[in-house]
Structures are given as structure tokens and as C-alpha cells.
Amino acid sequence: METRTHDLIIMGSGLAGLRAAVEAARVSGGKLDIAILAKTQLMRAHSVCAEGGTGAVMRPEEGDSLELHAWDTVKGSDFLADQDAVDLFVRSMPEEILQLDHWGIPWSRREDGLINQRPFGGHSFPRAVFAADKTGFFEMQALYDTLQKYAQVIRYDEWLATSLLVENGQYKGFTAIELGSGRFTSFRSKALIIATGGACRIYGFTTYSHTVTGDGMAMAYRAGLPLKDMEFVQFHPTGLVPSGILITEAARGEGGYLINNQGERFMSKYAEKMMELAPRDIVSRSAMIEIEAGRGFSDPRGLDYVHCDLRHLGAHRINERLPLIREVAIKFNGIDPIDNPIPVRPVAHYSMGGIHVNTEGATPIEGIWVAGEAACVSVHGANRLGTNSTAECLVWGKITGAKAALFAMQSKGMPELPMELARAEENRVMHELFARSGSESLYQIRQELRDIMDNNVGVFRTEQGLQQALVKVRELKARYQHAGLQDKGTVYNTDLITALELENMLDLSLSIVEGALVRQESRGGHARRDFPNRDDQNWLKHTLAYYTPQGPKLDYIPVRITNWNPVERKY
Amino acid sequence: MDTKKGTNHHTKTITFRVQRFDPNRDAEPRLQEYTFPVSQGMTVLDCLIYIKEKLDGSLSFRASCRMGICGSCAMFVNGFPILTCHTQTFELNADVIEIRSLPNYPIIKDLIPDLTMLFEKHKSIKPYIIRTDIKEIESPTREYHQSPQELEDYLQFSYCLKCGICLSACPTVATDRAFIGPQALGQAFRYNNDTRDGGTAERLDAIDHPHGVWRCHMAGACADACPKGVDPAMAAQLLKRQAAAAVFGRGKKAKPAGVAPEPKNVSRRPNIPDAPPRTVE
Amino acid sequence: MQANKHLDNRLGLRGWIRAGRYRFERYLYILHRISGLSLLAYLLMHIYVTGARIYGADAWNTTMGSVTGPVFTMLEFLVMAAFVFHGLNGIRLVLIELGIGIGRPMRQEYPYVNSNDKQRTMMWILMVLVVIILVISALDFFVL
Numbered sequence A: 001m002e003t004r005t006h007d008l009i010i011m012g013s014g015l016a017g018l019r020a021a022v023e024a025a026r027v028s029g030g031k032l033d034i035a036i037l038a039k040t041q042l043m044r045a046h047s048v049c050a051e052g053g054t055g056a057v058m059r060p061e062e063g064d065s066l067e068l069h070a071w072d073t074v075k076g077s078d079f080l081a082d083q084d085a086v087d088l089f090v091r092s093m094p095e096e097i098l099q100l101d102h103w104g105i106p107w108s109r110r111e112d113g114l115i116n117q118r119p120f121g122g123h124s125f126p127r128a129v130f131a132a133d134k135t136g137f138f139e140m141q142a143l144y145d146t147l148q149k150y151a152q153v154i155r156y157d158e159w160l161a162t163s164l165l166v167e168n169g170q171y172k173g174f175t176a177i178e179l180g181s182g183r184f185t186s187f188r189s190k191a192l193i194i195a196t197g198g199a200c201r202i203y204g205f206t207t208y209s210h211t212v213t214g215d216g217m218a219m220a221y222r223a224g225l226p227l228k229d230m231e232f233v234q235f236h237p238t239g240l241v242p243s244g245i246l247i248t249e250a251a252r253g254e255g256g257y258l259i260n261n262q263g264e265r266f267m268s269k270y271a272e273k274m275m276e277l278a279p280r281d282i283v284s285r286s287a288m289i290e291i292e293a294g295r296g297f298s299d300p301r302g303l304d305y306v307h308c309d310l311r312h313l314g315a316h317r318i319n320e321r322l323p324l325i326r327e328v329a330i331k332f333n334g335i336d337p338i339d340n341p342i343p344v345r346p347v348a349h350y351s352m353g354g355i356h357v358n359t360e361g362a363t364p365i366e367g368i369w370v371a372g373e374a375a376c377v378s379v380h381g382a383n384r385l386g387t388n389s390t391a392e393c394l395v396w397g398k399i400t401g402a403k404a405a406l407f408a409m410q411s412k413g414m415p416e417l418p419m420e421l422a423r424a425e426e427n428r429v430m431h432e433l434f435a436r437s438g439s440e441s442l443y444q445i446r447q448e449l450r451d452i453m454d455n456n457v458g459v460f461r462t463e464q465g466l467q468q469a470l471v472k473v474r475e476l477k478a479r480y481q482h483a484g485l486q487d488k489g490t491v492y493n494t495d496l497i498t499a500l501e502l503e504n505m506l507d508l509s510l511s512i513v514e515g516a517l518v519r520q521e522s523r524g525g526h527a528r529r530d531f532p533n534r535d536d537q538n539w540l541k542h543t544l545a546y547y548t549p550q551g552p553k554l555d556y557i558p559v560r561i562t563n564w565n566p567v568e569r570k571y
Numbered sequence B: 001m002d003t004k005k006g007t008n009h010h011t012k013t014i015t016f017r018v019q020r021f022d023p024n025r026d027a028e029p030r031l032q033e034y035t036f037p038v039s040q041g042m043t044v045l046d047c048l049i050y051i052k053e054k055l056d057g058s059l060s061f062r063a064s065c066r067m068g069i070c071g072s073c074a075m076f077v078n079g080f081p082i083l084t085c086h087t088q089t090f091e092l093n094a095d096v097i098e099i100r101s102l103p104n105y106p107i108i109k110d111l112i113p114d115l116t117m118l119f120e121k122h123k124s125i126k127p128y129i130i131r132t133d134i135k136e137i138e139s140p141t142r143e144y145h146q147s148p149q150e151l152e153d154y155l156q157f158s159y160c161l162k163c164g165i166c167l168s169a170c171p172t173v174a175t176d177r178a179f180i181g182p183q184a185l186g187q188a189f190r191y192n193n194d195t196r197d198g199g200t201a202e203r204l205d206a207i208d209h210p211h212g213v214w215r216c217h218m219a220g221a222c223a224d225a226c227p228k229g230v231d232p233a234m235a236a237q238l239l240k241r242q243a244a245a246a247v248f249g250r251g252k253k254a255k256p257a258g259v260a261p262e263p264k265n266v267s268r269r270p271n272i273p274d275a276p277p278r279t280v281e
Numbered sequence C: 001m002q003a004n005k006h007l008d009n010r011l012g013l014r015g016w017i018r019a020g021r022y023r024f025e026r027y028l029y030i031l032h033r034i035s036g037l038s039l040l041a042y043l044l045m046h047i048y049v050t051g052a053r054i055y056g057a058d059a060w061n062t063t064m065g066s067v068t069g070p071v072f073t074m075l076e077f078l079v080m081a082a083f084v085f086h087g088l089n090g091i092r093l094v095l096i097e098l099g100i101g102i103g104r105p106m107r108q109e110y111p112y113v114n115s116n117d118k119q120r121t122m123m124w125i126l127m128v129l130v131v132i133i134l135v136i137s138a139l140d141f142f143v144l
């Protein structure tokens, strides 16, 4: 087995990973050997899909303030966010926006040449800085392009990490496969930043890219790091039917309506002040209630929907502000939003949970940092506000990039790799999986997992549904042991990738379902039919899930409340 | 009640002839056939996924976002390079659909091309903002001024996904591997035309060589094939103009835009609440 | 990285010839190349043939005699055609390379319009001109 050594390795090349790489390269000034590794080509990370905008306080003179951004975020989180982290977050954001401007991002502009902003759900000020409706794409491009300046950053495109090498609670390295050749390799480094993104492909109807399978979370989980708040999954109200492609919240931010089959703007019943721009958990539940009450439009596949109506915005505004949405609606549904409403329904959109880290993005294991969606700091608590996730990626990309670089510069020795661990992993991935035979199909199992998660662990949850899901996921985990690979080659074996991803998804689903089952309250993205109210007495706390072969072991830690005590949430 | 397109379930049997190639086993790529009923609304990528999940798990292809924004899924379909994820299968109007790996790039496996050459060429044109006010770049104080019109002067070129389709379409790349190619030219122009940038001279140096911008003879194929309206062909021509002007010492760009001045006479927007007072000390 | 190990898959000259489902301009790219090379070949031949003049009037007459006949008329017509096409298409290319007739950068609206579309009117006008000139010269060569 080949071994490669770098001072600092960044796993994942989304917004968080790229931001961390640029920052580490900057801070170290050429003194560190830095590598960035991703299972996709670097510029193809899922972050390119982010559409609507990135939140930051840019115009205090027009009435915005850091406190207001913090308050919106905390209230949006249903008071589960750690408020000291939120403070740090809102303070760091404005500079990130300017930094990207200086790195060449085409932010949409106002007539006076300043950066433009638009309204977004749950924000009391039009706070979303945007670049048309391809914000994430342009952010990725600015960061990727800027990274080309730093020759010392070595890139590993299309390397799939399979496990972390942690021995006696100490970080040593990790293992990965070079997809293009199928070579199994172990990496060692003084520091590691995990930025592998979320896990929403556990769901079938989701806005996420095919590659978002929670690998980093699962690897960390199995290596002994706790996952935090996994039961909180965000459902976005407007996923395009039937593909699940996101119709950005900016569509409503620009003035779009949600309409039921009676022709009503139904949000007036649920959030009379903010209407369509209430936070996502509220809008999603409202849309779901409408659909379940038969006030949606019926769909032969069972994906009943409501309408997102943009017609009154006019062609010019749609073309200027929402070009991607229009293109997507035309190409995928044959609908031009200038002339027709778009069919949408709530869709799995974001993992609020992630690897447990402190406000510096550091995990309990020295030498490992986590940034972006893979981490749970927690800024988003029980429900993330739109625009706060790309923002989080930038802020904690920068923080972890700098911290990890400094750590690597200060620490002297390079860890010795635990070769038995590495060889055991090689054996599992390169031999056991290939040797496995059986009648089960990976794809069938994956489909069944997604179906059960869609149906039973969705916008509304019940004890019975969650129990069923738990049984089902355990069954799928057992069946997974009997699913062989059809592709026996080594070069770019996507069958092997699917198998490894599926294992990760199965482990993570268990932590989601167990967490949801135990949390007997409704808070933010976690809505229990049998416990419809928030219960601050018993449940104002973060869930931690530790891996055991039998399933997650749950533990709880308090929420850090430094500014505002919980109050009722009204929009 | 509903009369939307895409919800009427019309199906059609289509034969896919898919290129297979495993460098460890095959000397030459071969075509393998799969025939199955395709329903309305399925994209070409959906069909490939169907094959992978239901018919043949050993088929390899790249895909990620499935919404035409990541650039993974470019393939050569019925003689034309496209993003398979945003192309409706029925739109191809064919009973037999041939899918191959993008031409002009080495094949890694099946439908997966090696795009390293594309990324290297892109890097060679210095695709980043070049300026001399290092201090402002390192710790920004305000945004650089840029009007909406100035933005639109380069915006379309920044739509580039780095999908590699244009290099597959380009007949010059087909015979001259070293040709810098439409993608890189498009990006060189994108940064040259950005009012915040001051690196035009360096970039013109990077494209003015025997395999540089002058190798473009305007076949227009890149512009036609580009899925995102980048129009690298236009960029290449305008670059030639910039390069020619530079030789005569003409057409020098004004200094890169400075930070925007503090806006004057602004008033608070109506209906913005204050954050509630802290309730924890 | 592994380019040499794996199949190259470069189109090479096939990439010129098989313009597939691309627009008309990609065929013009090929024609322009072919007509250019033919004109070059003709030029060399022309210099060689007219070089006979050095050896006196007799040599000249015999050489000229050997390049008459229907085949050579046809070839001469092709030279003429290559010349007309290459010249007029060349004007188009020069204009385009100076950035004329291809529009200017702008925010794109779906469905996208590109520089190739924008120069299309100019392209058709010039190609119709090529055809008209060729028809007239064909009459001159073969009929009159």
C-alpha cells in the first residue's frame, strides 16, 4: 500500500473545503505542504447548486445590524443554536462577502455600484447577498479560481476517502482510493479538515447532488467522534416535482407566491406577517398540511404539489434575477415560469446536524477540524435560515483553515501510520467487498432506504412511523451484507463507490431515526405529530450520537444561551 | 384538474448504444446495447442511471448535481457533446441513442474522460483577479465599485462550468493538442473584462503563443455546443482584438476599479425592526 | 496523469471532416482549410508551369497546350471557385476576428444566442454572393 504525507490535508472541495484551502495557503505563506482531496473533481462539489444567496450584514446605515442577524438566526433555529457561535458567525460574515468580491465573484450590483441584497425567509432585513440565482456556483468559481494562484496546494481530484485512521483517540491519517486507477492509498498528516458536506441523499426526494452521501460524517462517526443533532433535517418548501431540483427561496424573496388548488396564497393562514418568507420549517409544514388536506394538485407518482407562481414578476425580473430557475423549469418540466406556475412540494434539503465541533471548528480529537455542512457548530440549531449555510461554510472554512495551518506549523512530528488499521481497511474495501456475493442489489437497498426515509422521517414524524423506519433500516443494514459488486474492475468502479456510500448512509440514517424517535417534542425541522409542541423544559439540548456496532448511543449537552432566552416563535 | 406537461405518462422503447472501455481489459472501446422503455420526463442521465441500477451495475459515468450546474455529466450523444442531465431523452427524437465519452480527451473508463488537460489550460491563463493593492485584498474594507453594466460586460463568460464540451467540439483541438482551447480563452477574456482586474497584460502574454489565441479560426462550434451560453468563440475574437490593440499600445484598460465610496444621504429602510433586547446577561 | 496509459480518443483529422450536427460554420471552417490548401497547391503549380516561359516561346506553347482540354477547364473553374470562396469567407473571418458583426457581451437569457448566431446573416449574404459569382463564372467557363 502506498503512503502519502502532507502537513495539512483538506478533505472535500465544496465552499468550506476551498475556503479552508485558500486560507491555509495564505496563512502558511508557502511553509506548509497542503493538499486538497475530493471524490469529485474539485470544482464539481455540491456547493455549486446553492442558488439563492449568502447572508451578511452589509448595510448598517440602512437599518441592518449584527444583533438583528443574530436574532433572526437564533429565532429561526427555534432557540437550539449556540448563541456564542451565532455571534461569531454574524461578525465574520461581512468581511467574507467583501473578500469574495476582491477575489472576483460577480455579485449582483445596485445601480450605485454597490453589492445588492434581496429578502430571504426568516430575515427581517433584505440580507441575502447574491449572484443572480447561481450564488453557490459563483462562490465556488471565485474560490477555485483563486486557489489556482497557490502552487503549493496539491490537488487530488477524484479520490474517495474511506476511513479515518484514529488510534487511541489520536488522529494519524486516513485511507482513500484513487478512483481513476483504483489504487488504495493511506494518507498521513499533522492536521485534517473534514469538509465533506451533508447527507441528504439518504432521502429520495431531495435537492441534493448525487454525491452528497455524508461520507465524512460517517467516517468520523465510526472513528469515535460524536454526531450532533442529526434528527434535524431541513425540508425546503419548494422542490421541483418530480426531480426534486431546488426552486430557490429567492423566487419567493423576489416576490413569488405559493398557491394551493383553490387559488389562495395559503401562507396567509400560517404566517400572516411574513407570508411566503417565513422560515422554511414553517412554510414546509404549511405546504404539507395543504397537500394532505387535498388542497394541492394531484400527481400520478404520488408527489402531490402546490404552485410557486412567479408570473406577476414579469419576464425582465425573472430573466435578470432567476435565470437558472427559469432554465431548469423549461428544461426539466417544459414550463416557462414567465407564463406558468411551477409545481413544487417540500423536499429534503439540509442536514442541520453534523460532526460535533466547538466554535473554532475543532473536534474532540486533536488535529481534526470540521467545516461546512459536515460540521454542527451549531449555528442553525433546529432549523437553518436560508443564506446561512453558504455563509457558515465561508466563515468556518476560513477559521479552520487558519487554525489547522497554525497547528500544523507548530507541531513537530508527523504521526506514524497505524499500518494494521490501514491494512484492515484495505482488506475491507479492496477484498471483502469484491469477494462478497449474494442476491441483494445495492441499488434496490438504496431505493428502499430512500423510500422509507421519505415516507416516515419526513416533514411530519410519528412514533409509529419512526419505529417502522428503525426496523426497516436495520433490516437493510443486514441485507447490505449480501449485496455484491457487479463491477469487478479497479478503474473508476462506481459500483464500489455506491457500496461505500450506501454503508455510510445506512449508519447515518440510524442516527437520524434514533435521534428523532427519542426527541419527544416538535422543534424547528423536527415535527412530531404526537408531540406537537416545543418542550424547553426537557428538550432544550443538543443530541450527541456515538457510534456502536449495535446502533447509536445517545447523549445530550446543553445549548449555550448567551443572549436571548427562548420565546414563542411567531412570523 | 392538472394539465401540466411532464405528468402525462407516455413511454417509448429506446435502444441505447453505450460506449464501454476498461483500460485493463479492452484494447479498443466497444458499444454495448441496452433497450428499455423510457418514460416522458426522463433525461439522458436518468436513462444511464436506470441502466446502472437495473441492467448493468458495471457501467461507469460521472454525475453529481443533475441540474446542469456542476459540469460532470458531459458526454457525446448522437454525435454532439451535451450535458446529459439537462437533456430530455425524447427531445433527441431518436429510437437509437449512441452515447460516447467526450472526444479529444483520453478515456479513463466507459463514459469518463480525463479532463486534466482542460484544467491545466485553464490554470495557465491566470484565472484570478490580479491587482497591486495587496493590503486591501488581504483585509478588505469595502467592496470594489462595479456598475451593473460593467458586470454584464463579463458576466456571460463567468457562466463557464469547466465541463469541457467546447474542447470536444473544437476542430482545432482535434488536431492540435497543445491549442489552448475555447474554455481557457473564454476565462482569460472574462478576467480581462472585469473592471476589478489589472492583469490584462499578463494574460495576453499567456495566450499569445503559437498554440494560443491565433490558432482559433472561428468554426463557431464551441459557441454552439456550450450548454451555458458562455460563447467562448466571442471571447476568443475579442481577445484577438485586445492582443492586436496591445501591440499598438492602444486599448489599455483604465486602472482597476477602486473601493466604492461611502454612500451618502442614505436613510433607514422602512419597517425594519430592531433586535429585541438581550434577556440573558 | 494517466493519459498515455489510457485511450487517447483524440478526433484528429476526423474532427475536421465529421462536422456532425454542428452548425454550418463548422463546415465553412473545413472548406476554408481545403480551399486554402488547394490555392497554395495551385500557386506552386502555376509558378512551375509559367516557369516554362524561361525556356522560350516554343516551350511555353507546348506547356500551355498540355494544360488545355475539358479536364483543365474544370480544374481552372475549381481554382476560381476556391478563390472566390476563400476570399469572401476570408472577409467574414477577418471582420469577425476584429470583433465586428458578432455582437457584444451581455447577460444571457435562455435560449442563449451566441456570436455564431449573430454573424449568421453576414455569413449567408457572403455565401449567396459566392454562389452568384460562381454561377456567372460557370456560364462564362462552360457555356459562353
Ligand SMILES: Cc1cc2nc3c(=O)[nH]c(=O)nc-3n(C[C@H](O)[C@H](O)[C@H](O)COP(=O)(O)OP(=O)(O)OC[C@H]3O[C@@H](n4cnc5c(N)ncnc54)[C@H](O)[C@@H]3O)c2cc1C
Pocket (backbone or CB within 6 Å): A011, A012, A013, A014, A015, A016, A017, A037, A038, A039, A040, A042, A044, A045, A046, A047, A048, A049, A050, A051, A052, A053, A054, A055, A135, A136, A159, A160, A161, A162, A195, A196, A197, A198, A207, A208, A209, A211, A212, A214, A215, A216, A246, A349, A350, A371, A372, A373, A374, A386, A387, A388, A389, A390, A391, A393
Ligand atoms: C439546491 C441547493 C441550494 C442551496 N442554496 C443555498 C443558498 O442559497 N444559500 C445557502 O446559504 N445555502 C444553500 N444551500 C446549502 C449549501 O449549498 C450547502 O450546505 C453547502 O454548499 C455545503 O458545502 P460544503 O462545503 O460543506 O460541502 P459540499 O459542497 O457538499 O462539498 C463536499 C465535498 O466533499 C467531497 N467529499 C464528500 N465525500 C467524500 C469522500 N468520501 N472522500 C473525498 N471527498 C469527499 C465532495 O467531493 C465535495 O468536494 C443549498 C443547498 C442545495 C442542495
Ligand code: SF4
Pocket (backbone or CB within 6 Å): B159, B160, B161, B162, B163, B164, B165, B166, B167, B182, B183, B186, B225, B226, B227, B228, B229, B230, B231, B232
Ligand atoms: S465554455 Fe461552455 S462548453 Fe466550454 S467548458 Fe465552459 S461551460 Fe463547458
Ligand code: FES
Pocket (backbone or CB within 6 Å): B062, B063, B064, B065, B066, B067, B068, B069, B070, B071, B072, B073, B074, B083, B084, B085, B086
Ligand atoms: S450532473 Fe451536474 S451538470 Fe449534469
